[in-house]
Amino acid sequence: MPSIKDKCAIVGVGNTKYVRGSGVSTLSLSIECSKKALADSGLQPKDIDGLLTFNLGESLSMSDLARSLAIPQVNYQFDITGGGNNGSGVVITAAAAIEMGLATNVLCVHAINRFSGVRYGAAGYDNFAAPFGRVAAAQMSAMYAQRHMHDYGTTVEQFGAIATTFRKHAMPNEDALMRTPLTMEEYLKSRMVTTPYRLYDCCLETDGGVAIIVSSAERARSMKKKPVYIMAGAANTQGPGLDLGGDTPELYTTYAAKYVAPRLFATAGLTPKDIDFAQIYDAFVIYVICQLEGYGFCRQGEGGPFVEGGKRITYGGELPLNTSGGHLSEGYVRGFNLIAEAVRQLRGECGVRQLKDVEIGLTTSAPNPGGALILRR
Amino acid sequence: MAEGKAQLRMPMPNLDDKVFWEACKRHELLIQKCKDCGEKRFFPAPTCTKCASGNTEYLKASGKGEIFSFTTSYNTFGPQLVGHVPITIMVVKLAEGPLLRWTNLIDCKPEDVRIGMPVEVVWDDVSPEVTLPKFRPAKKK
Numbered sequence: 001m002p003s004i005k006d007k008c009a010i011v012g013v014g015n016t017k018y019v020r021g022s023g024v025s026t027l028s029l030s031i032e033c034s035k036k037a038l039a040d041s042g043l044q045p046k047d048i049d050g051l052l053t054f055n056l057g058e059s060l061s062m063s064d065l066a067r068s069l070a071i072p073q074v075n076y077q078f079d080i081t082g083g084g085n086n087g088s089g090v091v092i093t094a095a096a097a098i099e100m101g102l103a104t105n106v107l108c109v110h111a112i113n114r115f116s117g118v119r120y121g122a123a124g125y126d127n128f129a130a131p132f133g134r135v136a137a138a139q140m141s142a143m144y145a146q147r148h149m150h151d152y153g154t155t156v157e158q159f160g161a162i163a164t165t166f167r168k169h170a171m172p173n174e175d176a177l178m179r180t181p182l183t184m185e186e187y188l189k190s191r192m193v194t195t196p197y198r199l200y201d202c203c204l205e206t207d208g209g210v211a212i213i214v215s216s217a218e219r220a221r222s223m224k225k226k227p228v229y230i231m232a233g234a235a236n237t238q239g240p241g242l243d244l245g246g247d248t249p250e251l252y253t254t255y256a257a258k259y260v261a262p263r264l265f266a267t268a269g270l271t272p273k274d275i276d277f278a279q280i281y282d283a284f285v286i287y288v289i290c291q292l293e294g295y296g297f298c299r300q301g302e303g304g305p306f307v308e309g310g311k312r313i314t315y316g317g318e319l320p321l322n323t324s325g326g327h328l329s330e331g332y333v334r335g336f337n338l339i340a341e342a343v344r345q346l347r348g349e350c351g352v353r354q355l356k357d358v359e360i361g362l363t364t365s366a367p368n369p370g371g372a373l374i375l376r377r
Numbered sequence: 378m379a380e381g382k383a384q385l386r387m388p389m390p391n392l393d394d395k396v397f398w399e400a401c402k403r404h405e406l407l408i409q410k411c412k413d414c415g416e417k418r419f420f421p422a423p424t425c426t427k428c429a430s431g432n433t434e435y436l437k438a439s440g441k442g443e444i445f446s447f448t449t450s451y452n453t454f455g456p457q458l459v460g461h462v463p464i465t466i467m468v469v470k471l472a473e474g475p476l477l478r479w480t481n482l483i484d485c486k487p488e489d490v491r492i493g494m495p496v497e498v499v500w501d502d503v504s505p506e507v508t509l510p511k512f513r514p515a516k517k518k
Contacts, residue, residue, distance in 0.1 A: 127388040127398070128420055131509055133450065133464045134479045135457045142448035143468060150446075150492040194450040195487070 005267055008095035009220035009227035010375065011105070012041025012213035013340040018177045018331025020115040022207035026060055029111035029209035031068050037211035038069075042224030043105060045069045048213070050076040050103030052090050053110055054334070056083040058117060065109065076103035084283050084327075085236060085256070087335025088363055089371035092233030094214040104215070110336040111209030138202050138284065142194045144367070145286035149196060154304035156196060159285040160187040163200040163328055165310035166282065170325025172352045177204050178329040201285045203327035210336035212343075228343045231360070231374040232267035234260040238369035255287070256370030257294020265296075268374045272296040275374070276358040277345060278319060279338035281366040282326040291364055292319075295372070315355060323353055335365045339373065346377040382460030383453075387507045394421040396435060401508040404500045406438040408475055419475040440498030441515065442471040449487040463487050469496060469512055477510075484513040 014036025016022070016029050030053075038045065048071050051062045062077040076097050080086060087110070094106035126134075134140065148154045164184055170176035182200060190199040220227035237260045265271060272295060280288050289303030297319055298306045312318040324330045324341040331337060342361040344350050364372040390398040397420075400407045410417045411425035412432040424431045447467035453459045465482040467490075482490060483499065495515035502508045 127390065127394055128479055130386040131388050131507075132466055132479050132481050132511075133385055133458055133461055134466045136452075136454045138452075138454075139448050139450055139466055143446040143466070146448060146492065147446040191451070193452040194448045197448075 003267055004092065004095055004099060004233060005231055005269070006217055006229050007099045008214055009217050009229045010091070010212055010339075010343050011215045011220045011223045011225065011227060012037040012039075012043065013211065013343045014038070014040055015175060015210045015333075015337060015340055016111075016208045017175050018204075018206050018208040018333070018337070020177065020205070020207060022113055022116060026058060026111040026113055026117070026209070027064055027068060029113070029207070030060055030065050030109045030211070033111065033209040033211040034065070034069055034107055034109055037107065037213050040225065041213050041215075043213065045071045047105050048107045049074055050094060050097060050106030052078055052080065052094055052106060052108045054080040054082050054086040054090050056081070058112060060109070060111065076106065082236070084281055084332075084334040085365050085367065085370050087281070087339060087371070088233060088365040088373045089235030091212060091214060091339060091373055092230065092235045092371065095230050095233065096235075098214060098216055104219070106214045108212045108214065108336075109209065110334055112333060113207045114332060115205040115207045117207070136194075138197055139194050141284040141286060141367070142197045144290070145196050145201075145284070148286055148289065148304075152301035152304060154286075154289060156188065156198075157184070158289070158304040158308050159196070159198075159201050160184050161307045161310040162282070162285045162288050162313070163187050165307075165314050166322050166326045166328045167200075168310075168314065169323050169353065170329035173324050173330055176325045176330040177206060178325065182329075197284065200328070203283045203332040204329070206331035206333060208331050208333050208337070210333045210340050212336065212339055226347050226377060228346045229376050231270070231376050232264045233373045234264055234371040236369040236371050237263070255290055255294055255367040257291045257364070257366065257372075260370055260372050261295045264372050264374060270360070270374065274360055275319065275362045276360050277323060277342075277355055278321050278362040278364070279323070279326070279342045280321055280362075281335050281338065281364045281370075282322055282328050283332065283366075285328070287366050288321065291366055295362065295364070315353070320355055323350065323355060335363070339363045342373075342375050346375060383456055383458060385461070387503065388509075393423060397421045398507075400435075401500070401510055404508070406440050406498050406510050407435045408438045408471065408473055409433050410436050417474050419471070419477050436473070439472050442469040442477070442496055442512070444468075444482070444490065444492050444494045444496060445470040445476055446492060447482065447490055449490065465490055467512070480509075481511045482513065483511050
């Protein structure tokens with residue numbers, strides 16, 4: 001069977017600062033992070049011949065981006081519809097295009113003015129949502145969380161362990177939006193947004209952009225930075241009859257991870273035990289718990305105890321998670337900032353938040369359909 | 378818009394769900410049943426989620442069920458829910474089997490809502506054009 005394993009590598013990453021109120025267009029944010037990724041990779045605009053982005057109601061013209069970066073010719077370009085469940089899938093799609101000879105070096109970009117532009121809940125239309133006041137993703141996710149608490153006894157303190165740990169991770173990160181400490185006491189006192197979610201259970205409405213350049217493994221070896229190889233990936237996988245709204249009970253507890261994980265680990269020839277760290281898509285806290293279960297780091301229903309107290313998911317722990325603060329505290333760029341952090345950890349570029357001796361990392365996109373990448377140095 | 382209260386966007390029936398919304402005006406809660414494999418489903422869609430058959434019939438559901446999951450929103454999400462919070466949004470497991478998403482729980486204090494609570498449909502005649510199925514705690518016989 002054909003396999004994507006180790007065929008391609010991430011050769012450049014770049015990001016803007018994550019802020020509230022960028023004051024510039026998403027095109028400008030895209031240009032800024034793309035230029036940084038180009039500089040990081042040592043490539044010139046003329047070397048880029050593939051462009052990918054994704055959107056939910058804030059589409060970015062790939063032609064405008066190519067023009068603004070003075071890219072002379074593009075051979076492969078798509079603006080893919082989809083939100084945070086797409087990030088990993090976009091990168092693996094770039095790798096697939098390269099492997100099939102459609103493009104040489106693909107620039108994947110995602111930029112949003114989620115704070116100053118189109119905010120949560122303002123996009124999309126569903127006859128069974130808005131009339132009942134279901135206007136924001138937080139409400140949908142909260143219903144997953146409520147069910148998980150009911151079925152497995154998951155607690156708000158376990159949610160709080162995720163929020164406070166990721167905040168600790170964001171504090172040394174100069175690009176992060178939230179850098180002040182967050183205690184469990186403050187977490188528990190924070191205002192209720194939509195039960196069982198408090199303020200800090202929800203990710204940050206962020207303005208920012210991230211660019212990721214993918215190339216063939218062979219070319220990557222002669223580039224400026226140490227290649228970060230794509231060992232395996234999934235581009236938006238889902239199970240039978242599942243939709244984001246949760247028409248089947250299964251969605252409330254496993255998401256797409258259940259379907260992604262077997263293929264992902266089989267392609268990489270690895271098991272969850274081989275993963276040194278993970279950047280888990282954390283638009284909301286329950287996504288972390290359910291994906292720890294779905295990717296096999298613990299058994300179904302044991303995601304809450306896994307994160308409790310935070311020790312296993314922080315620096316020096318069994319499985320450090322979201323080492324730059326994640327979507328909960330660094331900023332929300334639909335999974336792309338998580339991938340950038342994984343690349344930097346594997347290169348050893350993370351300064352005070354650098355993990356020791358890491359070789360293999362996982363990044364995920366969720367909830368459903370969902371994707372993931374296994375990256376290695 | 379009523380003073381201080383945001384207007385929720387009402388359904389815009391489409392070719393897949395207009396039969397459902399028309400029935401709501403008659404206070405009938407419809408689900409779909411596959412005439413080939415017997416699978417019952419919600420929300421309205423052209424084919425069966427189990428066998429993909431387009432051989433579909435509509436069934437009048439009893440309107441009884443239990444809360445599968447819920448959230449009570451206190452945040453107004455910008456202007457969108459001003460005047461509506463707290464509001465309980467939920468998924469109901471219908472007595473016939475399918476999960477109905479989403480709807481509201483009314484006539485129940487937020488602190489009393491529980492997963493598994495028996496509920497029954499109650500009709501909100503918003504206008505001559507729109508009736509929404511909502512639910513309240515089931516009355517004990």
